[in-house]
Amino acid sequence: MEKNRYLDLVRKHTPKEDRLKNGTIAFLIGGLMGLLAEVLIEIYSYILDIPTKEASTFVIITLIFFGCLFTCLGFFDKWVHFARCGLIIPITGFAHSMQSAALEYKKEGLVTGIGANMFKLAGTVIIFGVVSAYTFGLLRLIIMGG
């Protein structure tokens, strides 16, 4: 059997992923995360009496903290698995990927284990985050003048 025909056979027996269901769950949970962050920003800026810009930094730190804590407690992977991009795209996904890698490699030492592997998954986000921020910043400068 030629490769293409075999690949057709494989395709025939490969189930379709439930994209609509997954997308809807991710959309709803992602939206709830946004809502949660907005509420937290309002609470922080009200209680601490700080501008919303500063409060949003506090909120990011809060989400990272809980993303890491829940990963360590061992149930965040199940949440992420259910919510998919609803929890992966927000900062919680970034925290989860770093924390899970750190947990995985902690027994291989501080430098050769945690240090060398903590950014195994999150490193990509940082690299391409910086590259796209730079690219879009440059485009904005050229088109809008800053």
Place this chain on the structure above:
Amino acid sequence: MTFSYDNVYINETSTITGPYEKNGPLNHYFDKSYDDLYFGAKTWEQAETKLIEESVDILLDKINKTKDLINVHIGGDLSNQISSTNYAASYFSIPFLGIYNACASSCESLIIASTLIEKGFVKNAICTSSSHNNAAEKQFRYPVEYGGPKRKTTTFTTTGCASAYLSYDKKGIKIESSTIGKVVDSGTSDVYHMGAVMSKAAADTIKKHLKDLKRDINYYDLVLTGDLGIYGKEILKEYMDIEYGIELNNYDDTACMIFDREKQPVYAGGSGVSCAPLVTYSYIFEKMKKGKYKKVLLVATGALMSPTNVNQKQTIPAIAHAVSLEAI
């Protein structure tokens, strides 16, 4: 390349598993199962070594022999440099052959041991096949605690070690013949669909085995592949029919037997070096001894996947080895 054997028998086996297999439908057939994945060790890798050591200890207990009476130990697992088996082998200090054919290692070890025994080079041999879910996830996929979504075709690596004691004493299950498979590249590079990667290799080996021995597929009461998963199983059935005109009727796949797919989060079923032998050495051998099956063809399939080569956009080669088992 098919060999026939007159005097090789699997006299005794031992199976030891982790918690997921314990919660599966074959629970009662295993010798021992643990409730957690560390087995008292500090890391996943050391846990796998402990499994192998314990599995062989159980086996030696069953056959009432000490390790210095064993001529050779043949074993493999999924870790880099098959380190889990190497460490276990240093504990036994039995002359050792470390092998790697991914999940086809179980049949590979049986073939080597049978050939050595048949030719009289050794009197007996122990074959171990082990895998550890978390050690394999860590090495081939993502950190264990990372909850990224998985596709429906993904398989779930079994945690366990299956050991077999082979000799020329007529007791247990006879190894009647074996076929060494070829490496087949089916043109797929989907690491989340190993059934698609391995089905072609399984079909090639089954066909070769039947042709070499001039047998019909119905000669066997059961053809057992391990471990294509539910989708790979369908691919193999249709491929065998279209390509060779062979209808697989008395056929099952160990990936679909070891877990309860409805209740357990295992996607397309089990996988890993230990999947096929855990099912065969426990459940299938029990059924063979009770007379349900007389002749069984075990075809262990392995995806010879390297994350490095897959990242370099290469397709994944696969292999399958067949062992014909007979009740005596």
